[in-house]
Amino acid sequence: MALLATSTIAFKTINTQIRSRSFLPAQRHLPLSSSPPSSSFFRTVSVKAMELEQKNPMVIDENGVLKKGIAEFYDESSAIWEDIWGDHMHHGFYPPDSTVSLSDHRAAQIRMIEQALRFASIPLGDERKWPKKIVDVGCGIGGSSRYLSEKFGATAIGITLSPVQAQRANALAAAQDLANKVSFQVADALDQPFPDGQFDLVWSMESGEHMPDKAKFVSELARVAAPGATIIIVTWCHRDLGPDEESLKPWEEKHLKKICDAFYLPAWCSTADYVRLLESLSLQDIKSEDWSPYVAPFWPAVIRSALSWKGLTSLLRSGLKTIKGALAMPLMIEGFKKDLIKFAIITCRKPE
Ligand code: SAH
Numbered sequence: 001m002a003l004l005a006t007s008t009i010a011f012k013t014i015n016t017q018i019r020s021r022s023f024l025p026a027q028r029h030l031p032l033s034s035s036p037p038s039s040s041f042f043r044t045v046s047v048k049a050m051e052l053e054q055k056n057p058m059v060i061d062e063n064g065v066l067k068k069g070i071a072e073f074y075d076e077s078s079a080i081w082e083d084i085w086g087d088h089m090h091h092g093f094y095p096p097d098s099t100v101s102l103s104d105h106r107a108a109q110i111r112m113i114e115q116a117l118r119f120a121s122i123p124l125g126d127e128r129k130w131p132k133k134i135v136d137v138g139c140g141i142g143g144s145s146r147y148l149s150e151k152f153g154a155t156a157i158g159i160t161l162s163p164v165q166a167q168r169a170n171a172l173a174a175a176q177d178l179a180n181k182v183s184f185q186v187a188d189a190l191d192q193p194f195p196d197g198q199f200d201l202v203w204s205m206e207s208g209e210h211m212p213d214k215a216k217f218v219s220e221l222a223r224v225a226a227p228g229a230t231i232i233i234v235t236w237c238h239r240d241l242g243p244d245e246e247s248l249k250p251w252e253e254k255h256l257k258k259i260c261d262a263f264y265l266p267a268w269c270s271t272a273d274y275v276r277l278l279e280s281l282s283l284q285d286i287k288s289e290d291w292s293p294y295v296a297p298f299w300p301a302v303i304r305s306a307l308s309w310k311g312l313t314s315l316l317r318s319g320l321k322t323i324k325g326a327l328a329m330p331l332m333i334e335g336f337k338k339d340l341i342k343f344a345i346i347t348c349r350k351p352e
Contacts, residue, residue: 067161067188069264069321070210074162077322078141080314084305087172088113088143090206090234091295091343100297108298112234113147113205119289120232120347122201130154131201135224137189138207142169142182148203149182157194159187190216192224200229208235208274212266218277225350231283234291237344238268252340255331262328264321271344283348292336292343299333 081089085105092108093115094100100108123129130152136145139158142165149156160166169184187193189204190213202225211217221231238248238256247253256268271288278286305311306326315326335341 071161073321075164089140091298134201135199137204158184202231228352233346237342240270240272286348288346
């Protein structure tokens with residue numbers, strides 16, 4: 001997933017929100033981790049972001065600049081994320097109406113993995129049918145790979161565009177005595193360095209939103225899947241279009257564009273688009289669901305931690321890309337609230 005955007009306006013939104021706390025209805029059980037930063041602190045971060053923005057105007061196109069931006073974004077921000085949130089760089093799954101405590105977030109991220117496995121009908125009760133060889137496409141620092149490898153006793157290979165992530169993921173695997181089972185490398189999901197039909201679980205947790213060519217992305221997932229393999233895609237989508245609609249509304253396009261600029265994302269697609277792509281590849285048991293309601297507490301919690309002293313000082317020490325990402329977080333919350341952004345799971349099986 002795209003982490004931690006972009007204008008002073010967004011920053012002002014965060015600033016106003018933390019003051020009024022109006023953006024935290026589901027978080028009322030979370031105490032602020034320390035006393036709120038002073039207004040001069042906010043000004044300092046904001047001015048730094050603006051200065052950096054002027055020096056490094058961001059350009060995104062689909063000919064390599066996007067990939068470079070993604071790699072640099074994660075090179076720069078992954079250590080901060082790990083420091084504050086741990087090794088899973090994806091949303092948590094929060095049961096409806098649950099109270100959310102600060103310590104629950106890692107558990108919520110694990111719950112996301114477990115729920116995804118269940119949704120995809122992985123036979124958790126039958127060890128003989130557990131996945132043995134997993135590919136983690138867009139692996140971050142390898143949280144899913146290590147978790148799945150330990151859970152199933154499987155081997156896992158993760159790919160990321162970020163050299164810093166690949167290195168850190170390998171170091172964490174070694175530290176957990178998993179180096180013989182799990183490994184990570186820099187590679188492009190749209191041109192994967194694997195022969196056909198290799199993996200019995202193809203896992204993409206919040207990386208699809210970064211892919212500029214969704215058809216190529218999905219066809220690569222299907223290509224590396226072994227016959228009978230399960231493919232799990234958890235990703236950000238825009239709402240499905242109505243029967244009379246040919247495109248999103250102008251305000252919706254504008255809103256997504258701001259998020260794209262901050263998080264290094266190309267054009268978005270809908271869940272229905274993913275389903276059509278999977279159907280066109282004759283994949284079986286295609287299922288999808290909107291999990292937006294289950295992830296609602298996530299961004300407010302991330303903003304909260306970014307606004308803690310630890311979060312802010314880390315942000316100040318980071319670079320422009322991370323700061324821009326942090327400033328875009330309220331746009332995600334607004335997008336979900338306005339039913340524009342959908343948190344989607346799409347799963348299927350490759351025919352035997
Ligand atoms: N799945 C991980 C990380 C999600 S962050 C987790 O849940 O913890 C998104 C990840 O997608 C990053 O690691 C980024 O490098 C990766 N990514 C984005 N575009 C990619 C591409 N074209 N090829 C490979 N990895 C990509």
